[in-house]
Amino acid sequence: MTSSCLTPPAPPASWSRLPGGFVLHRFDRVGSTNDEASRLARAGAPTGTVVVAREQSKGRGRLGRQWYSPPGNLYASIVIRPECPLAATSGLSLLAGVALGEALTALGPKGLDLGLKWPNDVLIGGAKTAGILLESTAGEAGRTAFVIIGAGVNIRRAPGDTPYPVTSLAAAGFGDLAPLDLLETYTARLAHWLDRWQREGFADVRDAWRARAQGIGERVRLRLDRDEIVGLFVDLTEGGALVIEQADGRRREVAAGDVIYPGP
Ligand code: BTN
Numbered sequence: 001m002t003s004s005c006l007t008p009p010a011p012p013a014s015w016s017r018l019p020g021g022f023v024l025h026r027f028d029r030v031g032s033t034n035d036e037a038s039r040l041a042r043a044g045a046p047t048g049t050v051v052v053a054r055e056q057s058k059g060r061g062r063l064g065r066q067w068y069s070p071p072g073n074l075y076a077s078i079v080i081r082p083e084c085p086l087a088a089t090s091g092l093s094l095l096a097g098v099a100l101g102e103a104l105t106a107l108g109p110k111g112l113d114l115g116l117k118w119p120n121d122v123l124i125g126g127a128k129t130a131g132i133l134l135e136s137t138a139g140e141a142g143r144t145a146f147v148i149i150g151a152g153v154n155i156r157r158a159p160g161d162t163p164y165p166v167t168s169l170a171a172a173g174f175g176d177l178a179p180l181d182l183l184e185t186y187t188a189r190l191a192h193w194l195d196r197w198q199r200e201g202f203a204d205v206r207d208a209w210r211a212r213a214q215g216i217g218e219r220v221r222l223r224l225d226r227d228e229i230v231g232l233f234v235d236l237t238e239g240g241a242l243v244i245e246q247a248d249g250r251r252r253e254v255a256a257g258d259v260i261y262p263g264p
Pocket of ligand 1: 033034060062065066074076133151
């Protein structure tokens with residue numbers, strides 16, 4: 001990934017407690033904050049535009065799944081306009097996970113057992129607490145028009161019908177955390193990591209992600225679009241793809257899929 005992917009941030013926000021460069025658009029109820037952010041981006045909204053809603057009627061997760069979106073949780077989508085090829089933006093999902101993980105560590109109880117699961121889950125005690133949905137839109141000649149970084153955090157409520165363990169910040173001992181307080185800390189950490197990515201490239205983001213990663217060195221099952229593979233989760237590539245070593249020793253690099261721990 002190149003080290004000069006970002007345009008300078010927008011001028012400081014006229015309102016909000018968000019760090020300079022972020023401008024907040026608050027909604028009571030939307031279909032999806034990612035859709036609202038895309039709409040604003042298509043109308044010319046700059047890097048740092050943030051859409052937050054109290055609830056979503058059509059919250060989306062990865063791979064076309066629904067995202068449970070009642071009031072009380074955080075639903076936030078941020079417009080970024082990186083000046084780099086579209087392919088170089090995929091690591092922003094890991095970058096956002098690192099930023100969100102740091103925000104939760106800063107705001108949560110001491111000794112919080114926080115982990116990151118490739119590519120976009122934030123776990124507490126091994127249970128999913130937050131997810132990131134990165135949606136990139138192509139510009140001309142393979143460049144990037146804009147990227148939407150959507151984040152959903154189960155602050156007060158977690159869904160009850162998932163095939164994997166889930167939890168909420170309330171259940172994890174965070175007390176009564178307001179969504180906007182979490183957004184403030186998250187955007188501050190995001191600004192830090194976006195700046196670092198811009199100046200130094202992806203290597204530091206990758207190291208920070210690895211330091212909190214769940215499952216490196218373990219056997220995993222990986223659900224792909226039409227396929228499923230099992231193997232050892234060896235590492236991340238320089239761009240943030242997963243490296244899996246299969247039983248016959250072959251290594252595969254996977255850019256998108258669903259990791260299931262532990263593998264058979
Ligand atoms: C996942 O884990 O599958 C990703 C979930 C991302 C959910 C967030 S909530 C805010 C933004 N708006 C959406 O519709 N989705 C993302």
